[in-house]
Amino acid sequence: xxxxxxxxxxxxxxxxxxxxxxxxxxxxxxxxxxxxxxxxxxxxxxxxxxxxxxxxxxxxxxxxxxxxxxxxxxxxxxxxxxxxxxxxxxxxxxxxxxxxxxxxxxxxxxxxxxxxxxxxxxxxxxxxxxxxxxxxxxxxxxxxxxxxxxxxxxxxxxxxxxxxxxxxxxxxxxxxxxxxxxxxxxxxxxxxxxxxxxxxxxxxxxxxxxxxxxxxxxxxxxxxxxxxxxxxxxxxxxxxxxxxxxx
Amino acid sequence: xxxxxxxxxxxxxxxxxxxxxxxxxxxxxxxxxxxxxxxxxxxxxxxxxxxxxxxxxxxxxxxxxxxxxxxxxxxxxxxxxxxxxxxxxxxxxxxxxxxxxxxxxxxxxxxxxxxxxxxxxxxxxxxxxxxxxxxxxxxxxxxxxxxxxxxxxxxxxxxxxxxxxxxxxxxxxxxxxxxxxxxxxxxxxxxxxxxxxxxxxxxxxxxxxxxxxxxxxxxxxxxxxxxxxxxxxxxxxxxxxxxxxxxxxxxxxxxxxxxxxxxxxxxxxxxxxxxxxxxxxxxxxxxxxxxxxxxxxxxxxxxxxxxxxxxxxxxxxxxxxxxxxxx
Numbered sequence: 029x030x031x032x033x034x035x036x037x038x039x040x041x042x043x044x045x046x047x048x049x050x051x052x053x054x055x056x057x058x059x060x061x062x063x064x065x066x067x068x069x070x071x072x073x074x075x076x077x078x079x080x081x082x083x084x085x086x087x088x089x090x091x092x093x094x095x096x097x098x099x100x101x102x103x104x105x106x107x108x109x110x111x112x113x114x115x116x117x118x119x120x121x122x123x124x125x126x127x128x129x130x131x132x133x134x135x136x137x138x139x140x141x142x143x144x145x146x147x148x149x150x151x152x153x154x155x156x157x158x159x160x161x162x163x164x165x166x167x168x169x170x171x172x173x174x175x176x177x178x179x180x181x182x183x184x185x186x187x188x189x190x191x192x193x194x195x196x197x198x199x200x201x202x203x204x205x206x207x208x209x210x211x212x213x214x215x216x217x218x219x220x221x222x223x224x225x226x227x228x229x230x231x232x233x234x235x236x237x238x239x240x241x242x243x244x245x246x247x248x249x250x251x252x253x254x255x256x257x258x259x260x261x262x263x264x265x266x267x268x269x270x271x272x273x274x275x
Numbered sequence: 276x277x278x279x280x281x282x283x284x285x286x287x288x289x290x291x292x293x294x295x296x297x298x299x300x301x302x303x304x305x306x307x308x309x310x311x312x313x314x315x316x317x318x319x320x321x322x323x324x325x326x327x328x329x330x331x332x333x334x335x336x337x338x339x340x341x342x343x344x345x346x347x348x349x350x351x352x353x354x355x356x357x358x359x360x361x362x363x364x365x366x367x368x369x370x371x372x373x374x375x376x377x378x379x380x381x382x383x384x385x386x387x388x389x390x391x392x393x394x395x396x397x398x399x400x401x402x403x404x405x406x407x408x409x410x411x412x413x414x415x416x417x418x419x420x421x422x423x424x425x426x427x428x429x430x431x432x433x434x435x436x437x438x439x440x441x442x443x444x445x446x447x448x449x450x451x452x453x454x455x456x457x458x459x460x461x462x463x464x465x466x467x468x469x470x471x472x473x474x475x476x477x478x479x480x481x482x483x484x485x486x487x488x489x490x491x492x493x494x495x496x497x498x499x500x501x502x503x504x505x506x507x508x509x510x511x512x513x514x515x516x517x518x519x520x521x522x523x524x525x526x527x528x529x530x531x532x533x534x535x536x537x538x539x540x541x542x543x544x545x546x547x548x549x550x551x552x553x554x555x556x557x558x559x560x561x562x563x564x565x566x567x568x569x570x571x572x573x574x575x576x577x578x579x580x581x582x583x584x585x586x587x588x589x590x591x592x593x594x595x596x597x598x599x600x601x602x
Contacts, residue, residue, distance in 0.1 A: 085478060087474065087477075087478070106477065106482075107474075107477040107478050108477045108478075108480050108481055108482050108483065109482075111477075111478060111479055111480035112480045116478075116479075117478055119475065119478070123472045123474070123475035124471075124472075124475075125467065125468045125471035125472060125475065125476070126471050126472075127467055127470065127471045127536065128464075128467055128468070128471065128597075129597055129598070129599070131598065131599070131600040132464060132467075132597065132598055133468075135464065135598060136461075136464040136465060136467075136468050136479070136481075137479040137480070139461045139464065139465075140461065140464075140465055140468075140479055140480040140481045141479045141480030142480075146281075147278070147280075150278075150279050150280060150281055150600070151278045151279050153279075153600070154279030154600055155279070157600075166600040167597075167599045167600060185479055186479070188479075189479050189480050
C-alpha cells in the first residue's frame with residue numbers, strides 16, 4: 029500500500045542568496061526534492077551548482093533565505109549536524125582522508141555520521157565497499173587510489189553516514205560506459221531503498237536514466253525546472269548551453 | 276555469510292607487547308638494583324617518552340602542530356610549586372597540578388583551535404611566552420631567579436628517588452597505554468580524519484571542534500603531568516627552563532625522527548634522543564650541533580623516521596593502529 033502522499037518536501041531551498049564578499053554567486057534559488065525523488069541539476073560551469081550544494085550541506089552560511097530538511101529549518105546547524113540529520117554530500121574534487129585506508133575512510137563515516145558502534149560500522153563499511161566496487165582495495169591507503177576510485181570512495185563515504193538525502197557532485201565524469209552503467213544501477217538501487225537523490229552531472233544520458241526531474245541553473249539562478257525533456261527543450265537552457273548571447 | 280570483521284592484531288605485534296610488559300616489570304625492579312645515577316637518568320627518559328607520545332597525539336594524529344606545549348609543562352610545575360606551598364603533600368599533588376592545568380588548556384582551546392596550521396603554531400608559542408611572563412610576576416617565583424620545591428627535601432633522598440621513579444614509570448605506562456586505547460576509539464579515527472581534511476571530516480558528521488578540543492586538553496594534561504614530574508625530579512623551578520621553547524624542539528625532534536603519526540615512532544625517537552644526550556651531552560654546544568645534524572640527516576635520508584626503516588622495506592609498521600578489514 030502506498031503511504032499517504034505528504035506535501036512536505038524532503039529537502040527545500042527557499043529564496044537562497046549567497047555572496048562571497050562583493051561576489052554574488054546565488055540569486056533567490058528556490059528548489060525542492062520530494063522524499064524518494066531523484067532530481068538532476070545541470071548548467072554550464074560557474075552556474076553555482078556546487079555552491080548550492082555547499083549551501084545545502086552547511087559548508088558556509090547562506091546570505092539570506094532558508095534551507096529545510098524534512099520541514100526542519102537548518103539555519104544555524106553545522107555541516108556535521110546536517111550530515112547526522114541525514115543530509116550527505118560528495119565533493120566534486122574528491123577529498124579522501126589520505127592518511128587512512130579505504131576501509132577506515134568509510135568506517136569512520138559510519139561511526140560519526142550514522143553513530144554506529146565498531147562492529148556495525150565494520151559490517152556496513154564492508155557492504156558499501158562491495159556495492160561501490162572498492163572491496164578489493166579496502167586495506168589500501170586512500171592516497172594510493174587513482175581519481176576514479178577516489179570518486180567511488182566519495183560516494184561510499186557519503187553512503188556510510190546513513191543518509192536520507194544524498195547530494196552527488198559530478199561523480200560520473202571520466203567513467204567508461206560500463207562503469208557509468210554500474211553507477212546508474214547503484215544509484216537506482218539506493219533510490220529504490222528510499223534514498224532521496226540530488227545529482228549534479230554533465231553526462232546527461234547517465235543522469236536522465238536516474239532522475240525524473242531536472243533543475244537547470246545558469247549564472248547563480250534557477251533558469252527552469254521540471255520534466256527533463258521540457259527543461260532541455262527550454263530555449264534559455266539551449267542558449268545557456270550553446271553559450272549564445274541572450275539578445 | 277559471517278559478518279565482516281576487522282583483522283586481529285598481527286603476531287609480531289603481540290610479541291612486541293609481551294616484550295614491553297617484560298621490560299616494564301624489569302624496570303619496576305631496577306631501583307632496588309641500579310645506582311642512584313641510573314635511576315635519575317631513567318626518570319628523565321620516562322618523562323621524554325611522555326612528552327613525545329603526547330606531542331605525537333596532538334600533531335601526528337590530530338594535525339595540531341603546536342610549538343607551545345611548554346606552556347603546560349611549565350604550568351604543571353608551577354601549579355605543583357604553588358599547591359605544595361599552600362600545604363598540600365607533594366606526590367599526590369603532581370596529579371592535581373596536571374588536572375588544574377587542564378582547565379587552562381580548556382580555556383585556551385576556545386581561542387587557539389579557531390586558528391589553522393601556521394597561525395595555530397605561532398599562537399601557541401606566543402601564549403606560552405605570555406604565561407611565562409605572568410608567572411614571573413609571582414613573588415614566590417621572583418622573576419628569573421625561580422624557586423624550589425623545598426618540601427621534597429623533607430624526604431629521605433633515596434626514598435624520594437624511588438617513589439618518583441616508580442611514579443614516573445607508572446605514569447608513562449598508563450599514558451602510552453591510554454593513548455593506544457584512545458586512538459582505537461572513535462575519537463582516534465575522527466582526529467585522523469580532521470588531520471587529513473577538516474572540511475571533509477565535518478561533511479561526514481564529525482564535530483571537528485569538539486574532537487580537537489578533547490585531544491588538545493588530553494595532550495596538555497599529559498604534558499602538565501610530565502612537567503610536574505620533571506619539576507619534582509629537578510626540584511628547581513626556573514621560568515626560563517620550565518617554559519622554555521626547547522621542550523617543543525625536543526618533542527619535534529623525537530616525534531619526527533621516530534616517525535610522526537605512528538604509535539611506536541615517538542617512543543623510539545625518545546630513546547634515540549636520550550642516547551644522543553647521553554653521548555654528546557658533555558660536549559656543551561657541540562651537543563646541540565650533533566642533534567641538529569641528526570635531524571638534518573633524518574630529513575634527508577629517512578623522512579618517515581625510524582619507523583620508515585620498516586615501511587621502506589615493505590614490512591608492516593610495528594604496532595600499527597590501522598584497522599584492516601578481513602576480506
